[in-house]
Amino acid sequence: MDLTRFPRRRYTEGYTPIEKLPRFSEALGGPEIYIKRDDLLGLTGGGNKTRKLEFVVADALAKGCDTLITCGAIQSNHCRLTLAAAVKEGLYCRLIIEERVPGTYDAKGSGNNFLYRLLDAEKIKVMSGGIDEVAEMEKTAQEVEAEGRKPYIIDGSNASALSALGYVACAQELTAQLFEKDLHIDHIVCPSGSGGTHGGLLTGLWGSNTDIPVAGINVRRSKELQIAKVYDVVKRTAQFLGIASDVPKDIVVCFDDYYMPGYSLPNDKMIEAVKLLARTEGILVDPVYTGKAMAGLIGLVRNGYFKKGEKVLFLHTGGSPALYAYLDTFLTE
Numbered sequence: 418m419d420l421t422r423f424p425r426r427r428y429t430e431g432y433t434p435i436e437k438l439p440r441f442s443e444a445l446g447g448p449e450i451y452i453k454r455d456d457l458l459g460l461t462g463g464g465n466k467t468r469k470l471e472f473v474v475a476d477a478l479a480k481g482c483d484t485l486i487t488c489g490a491i492q493s494n495h496c497r498l499t500l501a502a503a504v505k506e507g508l509y510c511r512l513i514i515e516e517r518v519p520g521t522y523d524a525k526g527s528g529n530n531f532l533y534r535l536l537d538a539e540k541i542k543v544m545s546g547g548i549d550e551v552a553e554m555e556k557t558a559q560e561v562e563a564e565g566r567k568p569y570i571i572d573g574s575n576a577s578a579l580s581a582l583g584y585v586a587c588a589q590e591l592t593a594q595l596f597e598k599d600l601h602i603d604h605i606v607c608p609s610g611s612g613g614t615h616g617g618l619l620t621g622l623w624g625s626n627t628d629i630p631v632a633g634i635n636v637r638r639s640k641e642l643q644i645a646k647v648y649d650v651v652k653r654t655a656q657f658l659g660i661a662s663d664v665p666k667d668i669v670v671c672f673d674d675y676y677m678p679g680y681s682l683p684n685d686k687m688i689e690a691v692k693l694l695a696r697t698e699g700i701l702v703d704p705v706y707t708g709k710a711m712a713g714l715i716g717l718v719r720n721g722y723f724k725k726g727e728k729v730l731f732l733h734t735g736g737s738p739a740l741y742a743y744l745d746t747f748l749t750e
């Protein structure tokens with residue numbers, strides 16, 4: 418897979434580290450756990466959206482656009498990083514923020530919400546939940562055009578084939594890095610949201626004939642729906658790359674036992690996972706994605722899915738700025 422055919426901006430120098438987690442592994446008493454630190458990617462606060470944006474922003478620049486428009490929730494890492502990329506490139510950025518629970522947007526809120534303002538988004542439009550985000554972004558694009566500028570819309574789920582290339586590139590990086598380290602990994606664990614990360618990674622591994630199984634931990638929907646979503650990303654991305662698209666569906670593996678009571682809502686397993694990693698390794702995972710994915714890893718160790726003697730790699734997709742908007746969830750002792 419030659420990714421050099423696609424325009425790409427680089428927001429991270431070199432590889433993100435792969436670290437061994439000896440104290441965390443010992444606390445679990447099962448396999449050896451490793452972590453791929455995509456939370457240390459470039460742009461404000463790092464995280465998986467940085468890899469996706471490398472291809473998406475390069476496309477916006479190639480098309481001569483000067484204003485990025487996107488949408489997301491109040492604590493959206495995607496909005497924070499899209500804005501950060503705009504700042505870095507000298508572009509404008511307008512955000513549509515969806516207030517899913519009425520009255521929860523606070524202009525003085527913490528976490529990502531605070532960073533939207535610190536990085537100075539040109540406009541933040543707060544809309545009530547259930548709005549037609551696409552129509553709203555189109556409307557904003559027309560406003561930008563009326564001012565004589567050129568908008569570029571990035572869809573809120575950011576799971577286009579173009580953005581999934583970020584995780585095809587990550588798969589290439591990972592295989593090169595494991596070879597250099599002479600490290601054989603038995604399983605990879607990653608969060609599965611829009612499926613762009615999970616699907617991109619699977620496509621990249623498939624395209625490089627690497628058969629390390631990937632366990633996706635769902636953060637917002639049932640197994641059945643999520644598998645279909647991720648498989649759709651895999652097929653679209655494989656087609657976009659022009660590689661064999663007869664990828665078998667059974668490479669998509671998802672677990673849906675860790676996200677309830679729902680997207681972005683805390684549960685005890687997530688709280689345990691955030692605290693355990695922080696207190697054994699000093700690494701922060703977030704309440705919405707990586708905390709639940711790590712809860713999934715812990716659950717799969719405890720139920721024997723991952724065995725002693727195996728090596729399991731956790732893909733840390735970032736998100737820790739959102740922790741600061743969840744103080745009440747963690748400060749209960």
Ligand SMILES: *Cc1c(COP(=O)(O)O)cnc(C)c1O
Nearest residue numbers: 494610611612614706734735736
């Ligand atoms: C967006 C996000 C995810 C989910 O990635 P998808 O590609 O949407 O599945 C996981 N972790 C963090 C921290 C995120 O911000």
